[in-house]
Amino acid sequence: MSKRLYYDDSFLYEFDGEVVEVIPPSAANARSGIVLDQTAFYPTSGGQVHDTGWMTPVSGGEEGKLRVSEVAETENSRVVHYIEAEKPPEKGSRVHGAIDPERRRDHMQQHSGQHVLSAAFVRLFHMPTVSFHMGEEYCSIDLDAPAVTPEQIVAAEKLANEIITENRPVGIRFVTPEEARDLGLRKVPPIEKDKLRLIEIRDFDLTACGGTHVQSTGQIGCILVRKLEKVRQGWRVEFVCGERAISTARHDYTVLTEAAVLFSSHIWDVPQQVRKLLDEAKGSRKGREQLLEEVAELYARHLLAETPESNGRKLIVRVFSDRDAVFIKLLAQKLTRLDSRAVALLGTSSGQASLVFAQSPGQPFDMGGLMKDAMAKLGGRGGGSKDLAQGGVPQPAGIEAMVEELRAKLSAI
Ligand SMILES: [Zn+2]
Secondary structure (H helix, E strand, C coil): CCEEHHHCCCCCCEEEEEEEEEECCCCCCCCEEEEECEECCCCCECCECCCCEEEEECCCCHHHCEEEEEEEECCCCCEEEEECCCCCCCCCCEEEEEECHHHHHHHHHHHHHHHHHHHHHHHHHCCCEEEEEECCCCEEEEECCCCCCHHHHHHHHHHHHHHHHCCCEEEEEEECHHHHHCCCCCCCCCCCCCCEEEEEECCCEEEECCCCCCCEHHHHCCEEEEEEEEECCEEEEEEEEHHHHHHHHHHHHHHHHHHHHHHCCCHHHHHHHHHHHHHHHHHHHHHHHHHHHHHHHHHHHHHHHHCCCECCEEEEEEEECCCCHHHHHHHHHHHHHHCCCEEEEEEECCCCCEEEEEECCCCCCCHHHHHHHHHHHHCCEEEECCCEEEEECCCCCCHHHHHHHHHHHHHCC
């Protein structure tokens, strides 16, 4: 068992320790693991992620400085420091440990901020926190509540920031489980231990926790609540504290400004501008669809007028290079609706090369069957009913010859 120096002092960034075990690299972990008799490094646990830093052999000087890239806790409560080194320090040697202070400060801000925010949800709305997650970009808590409104989020965020502004002392206490029972903790850990470590925010929150924390709430800086999302066990509230809150807000502002410049508007008017643009896009799409219908109808009338009748049918064959598949299908439908004698073999080489075959109801051919044969020959995919079929082919080459071949075949019947 390693003595955890951060239990008493989260601001202890440097320390000396003795190597009590060296775990050689394995298939599961390519790095050497070092266990010390005591450490200020925090291992990933309780929702908080591990510290990083450096380890230097006391006798070796600066050139022996080794990077500690991960710190983990084992089942028997040892703290393992993973280092990237070909020659790890030997068992029994002494090392000087130094944790990355910026990363530690960020983790303290997030974790203490979480305690304040969780307590605010309990105080205001009796919503307990059931889990805490600290990520690289944001943190989250899951609230056990049937519903959480945006107004409640704003109220909890406001109370949490008031507690930060009041700069209340944050203390560490150790008590027995019996003593803890009478203290009315916000959260009691499920594991039975001889001593419980409590984090107390004066006159606001008292909870069992093994994490690293600020000395007073002012050091959290601020809390910015972001996304609210329904999850299986309740509601997930995303938030960021301290410097992360500032950098996140800075990022949001930059993105919003970029959008506002495109609209030549104030950032607060961006949603309204986007809504307006979407409405306009919807309107112009409708207008375009209507025009396309009219063009297809006029074009169909023109084709029917210029096509002579033969064997009681008007066989219309055409391949377009400037119309897409949507248009030729529309045209086929217009042709067969406007004239009961229409048989249309249409194709397009523009965009996705396609074919559309159609006949007016009562005409004798099988368009689905013809399309299947054509696709087999052209290496495409398609099919349809007796009166209307369509297919797409990988290459436009061959479309022209295919419809001409079918023109000859159908004209002879
Ligand atoms: Zn905690």
